[in-house]
Amino acid sequence: MAALVVLLLALACTGGLYTLFAPTDKAKADETAQSLAIDEGKKLYAVGCASCHGTGGQGTTDGPSLVGVGAAAVDFQVGTGRMPAQQPGAQVPKKKVIYTQAEIDQLAAYIASLGAGPNVPTDAQYGPEGADIAKGGELFRTNCAQCHNFTGKGGALTHGKFAPDLEGVSPKHIYEAMQTGPQNMPSFPDTTLSEQNKKDIIAYLDAVNGDDTESPGGLELGGLGPVSEGLFAWIFGLGALIAVAVWVAARTAKAKKS
């Protein structure tokens, strides 16, 4: 870890020095900024990603090609901590995010420069304004529930893979996941689910699986359906009743002792 931090610092320093002394007169201001971000991203990429995805993002046997995946894919994978992957396995789980948003943006800029792909969505695309929650629910049940459960509690896929619980996932990341189809998820480009559709789905998830979601019936029991309900009925329902039965049977009528 320390080595990585030192390396990153060293890279940042060299990068910083480079930007200070590099000739800037050839290009215009934004292009410069853009190309700088790409350059920075390329350096970060070489350190954190190249071992699996190849030095030019062309992919290796350990990781897929990143040409054409777009900035949105990078923002999702690195922004949720899935990338860089900890170890190979059935699926790369989400974990602590180790890059700053600025670094993620630089990485995204570099990957986007390799080939055209979906951009990072803006607040206007995934924000709650103008969203139809009920329509989002219908779309969710049609397109997402078969893996993610009725309200996005997650579910199992084959060979240890899984569709994760969507609680606490930021709207931007949900949008990007739909757009880019990370790991085992199919992608839902705008031709399949329009921008408005995605907005509706995000608003629905916020309503039924968000921080403020109320459960009118009491404890949700994980929102997993009859299996957890059955366990609850056996352990707490019948368990309590048997305890009561033992209690009643232990209090039997006795002859009074004088």
Added chain:
Amino acid sequence: MSTESTSKDSRSREKAPAGERVADWADGRLGIYSLAKANMRKIFPDHWSFMLGEICLYSFIIIILTGVYLTLFFHPSMNEVEYHGSYVPLQGQLMSEAFNSTMHISFDVRGGLLIRQIHHWAALIFLAGMFVHMMRVFFTGAFRKPREVNWLFGFLLFVLGMFTGFTGYSLPDDLLSGTGVRFMEGAVLSVPIVGTYLSFFLFGGEFPGGDFVARFYSIHVLLLPGIMLGLVVGHLILVFYHKHTQFAGPGRTNKNVVGMPLLPVYMAKAGGFFFLVFGVIAAISAIASINPIWAMGPYRPDQVSTGAQPDWYMGFSEGLIRVMPGWEINFWGHTLVLGVFIPLVIFPLVLVAIAVYPFIESWVTGDKREHHILDRPRNVPTRTAFGVAWITWYMVLLIGGGNDLWATHFHLSINAITWFVRIAFFVAPVIAFIITKRICLGLQRRDKDKVLHGRESGIIKRLPHGEFIEVHEPLSQDALHTLTAHEQYKPAEIGPTVDENGVERKVKGSEKLRAKLSEAYYGEESQIPKPTVEEYKEITSGHGHH
């Protein structure tokens, strides 16, 4: 004092109290005095496990009461309507009237959601209670003569309860239960030749059609509960008629019942217990959500969600279908879907396996006597082992039915779990059988040891010559009786194969099988001979033993 009592007497001679007059009036028309005389002092033995059946009875009553309330607001119709109730995330969605009215009950009827949850939780507990009650009867041998018919009544109640539950949770026409109905339709379709006709008959055409909610409603509120109510009454009448079984103990014989009278002790206990059961179920329904149809949304045949399982009592059928390989045979343009049809055939067999056991046992043992004293499970190792093997089989299938949740919660591969269940379906009951039998024999040895040598007191004594011994306390006469009250049988022999004239008779295959099974029940491998009086006397009369 005396004047007071005489005045009372004279008053009663003039006019009996109101209660007595009402009772007289009723007795003249219904004959309640003789009924009451015969039954009010009826004795019931006391044990907590005898109250499991009461849990079932009371939850059944609770289900009926809450169910009646729900029918006041539920519309069993599949006409399509647009939702405009108070739950925002479904506003403007198209749904059936059944779903709409269930939403109305849940959000807009006073107490509706609580009653719905009591109804559903009570149903889960009813079935769980019946399961445990059935196992209590099984493991203690309470199903033996004369109670075989009542065992079957109870078994039928369990099976009918399963289907009443299934038709009940299908009524709201939500996405989860709709998937369950589709599952059932798939099973019906897999029946060779008649499957398609049956399905069209059941649903009034192509699935889902517009009829099934109304049809399930009639089955759920009329047909099945009606039969169940009759069976419950019959079940209770038979309990009264046979008298309750009791565990062995001093003063308890096959011909008496030791316990408390129905009135007042059991009336008070049972009446109080009803309210306790109602209280526990109501508290659970107020605490925990069940079947939140608003989160699942209305049923549409083109939608499906992961985690679509039935309620627990149907879970083993889900397990059967989930772990069955998707085999099918195609011939002459027809498809035989073995992947669904085989589970459909095994489904009733799983249940029948336990239902027919009493008859198999009585055939094997040849025991045709009446039994009113219960067995301790350890003293009948083969039966106990069979019961545990059956429960293991059932549990393995439940794991199969919830394989996706096992996968996500224990970070396992769903394929590995499926393979585990496929193998365990055949292997686990055998292992459970062997282990249980060993444990039972071990416990029998322990009982024998206790009878002969007494209870280990935990007190260590040092003898003058330096030896340490643990002091064993002799058991009380009552405990000795209880531990040795059970009868031990000899295995049934085939009998002479040569008749009095020296002619060899043919031994039937069934006779040989029966002798073998009987050996498995009562052979040397299957029971530890209980201590004899001589053994006991020899050991207790001697000196210096420990």
